[in-house]
Amino acid sequence: MQKHIAQDAPACPQPSFWETHKFEILRNTSYILIILALIILPTFRIAKIDIAHNEAWIFGKQVDIVQGLGAVIVAGGFFAILVIVLNLINGRVFCGWICPGGFVAEVQEKFRRMLYGPRSSKFQRLEYWILSFVVAVLFALLFFNWITDLRVFFYKTNPFFAPMWFAFIGTTGIFFFEVFIGKKWCRVFCPTGIYQKITPYHHIFKPTMVPWADLDDCGSCRACIIHCPMALDPRRMAYINDFYKGIQACIACGTCIDVCKQVRTKECKEPLMVWVRELPPRDPEFIEGKHKRPKHH
Numbered sequence: 001m002q003k004h005i006a007q008d009a010p011a012c013p014q015p016s017f018w019e020t021h022k023f024e025i026l027r028n029t030s031y032i033l034i035i036l037a038l039i040i041l042p043t044f045r046i047a048k049i050d051i052a053h054n055e056a057w058i059f060g061k062q063v064d065i066v067q068g069l070g071a072v073i074v075a076g077g078f079f080a081i082l083v084i085v086l087n088l089i090n091g092r093v094f095c096g097w098i099c100p101g102g103f104v105a106e107v108q109e110k111f112r113r114m115l116y117g118p119r120s121s122k123f124q125r126l127e128y129w130i131l132s133f134v135v136a137v138l139f140a141l142l143f144f145n146w147i148t149d150l151r152v153f154f155y156k157t158n159p160f161f162a163p164m165w166f167a168f169i170g171t172t173g174i175f176f177f178e179v180f181i182g183k184k185w186c187r188v189f190c191p192t193g194i195y196q197k198i199t200p201y202h203h204i205f206k207p208t209m210v211p212w213a214d215l216d217d218c219g220s221c222r223a224c225i226i227h228c229p230m231a232l233d234p235r236r237m238a239y240i241n242d243f244y245k246g247i248q249a250c251i252a253c254g255t256c257i258d259v260c261k262q263v264r265t266k267e268c269k270e271p272l273m274v275w276v277r278e279l280p281p282r283d284p285e286f287i288e289g290k291h292k293r294p295k296h297h
């Protein structure tokens with residue numbers, strides 16, 4: 001048994017877990033902190049509007065609802081500017097590191113692959129429907145907690161009882177669609193994603209393949225393609241000018257860098273995916289995804 005383990009162990013020093021999962025750890029930390037902030041800020045009335053009771057709170061101080069709405073508009077403007085600034089610096093960083101919807105869609109995508117694949121049983125599919133519904137409700141509650149006292153949903157006498165339920169059901173329906181389709185939401189439908197594709201963008205750091213390698217060096221590995229949340233080919237997407245297949249769609253998540261390092265260092269080889277500031281020149285065959293050596297099986 002011991003001999004077997006010794007045979008399987010790679011014959012080279014292995015990087016730490018941190019080195020091979022750096023972007024995954026940092027990104028998930030960022031997402032979770034944002035979601036915690038979205039829960040804590042209205043719950044502790046650091047910033048909250050309560051439409052149902054016609055009042056608002058800023059830093060724990062009760063203010064007129066008009067003042068509260070003013071603060072929301074300012075926050076919304078700040079948010080829109082932040083998205084543009086991040087987009088100008090490094091593309092859709094907002095989607096890959098900040099947006100709670102992006103995080104939820106990514107987690108859902110993992111469940112979708114587990115429960116809603118072509119070989120999934122009816123029971124697994126049902127599980128996925130239920131899971132998507134629960135996540136959509138929780139996600140809607142997260143946002144309604146900003147604009148109302150959630151108890152309004154139980155007080156029939158409150159004039160906002162019916163309108164709030166109406167708005168809540170509509171919002172949950174949209175969120176259900178979002179979480180059910182997983183990461184396809186970010187790729188195709190998300191208005192913030194579309195907004196970032198059409199506003200000016202720049203990528204200071206671009207993920208791509210090291211200049212000395214070509215597609216044949218990957219052999220049969222497709223790990224970075226399989227794990228890219230935006231369904232891109234990370235090795236060459238930075239050369240492509242396309243809303244869905246090119247750099248406009250990249251959320252600068254770094255997953256391709258992490259994954260390639262995991263795969264290659266296990267085989268005692270240098271990782272092929274890196275961040276670059278300047279893209280090395282490539283011939284059109286590489287950009288089109290053509291292999292130089294014909295594949296023989």
Ligand code: SF4
Binds near residue numbers: 227231233254256
């Ligand atoms: S290409 Fe790399 S950095 Fe861009 S979205 Fe895909 S995995 Fe993330």
Ligand code: SF4
Binds near residue numbers: 209221259261263273
């Ligand atoms: S993970 Fe690395 S080795 Fe595998 S396909 Fe991507 S670039 Fe090639």
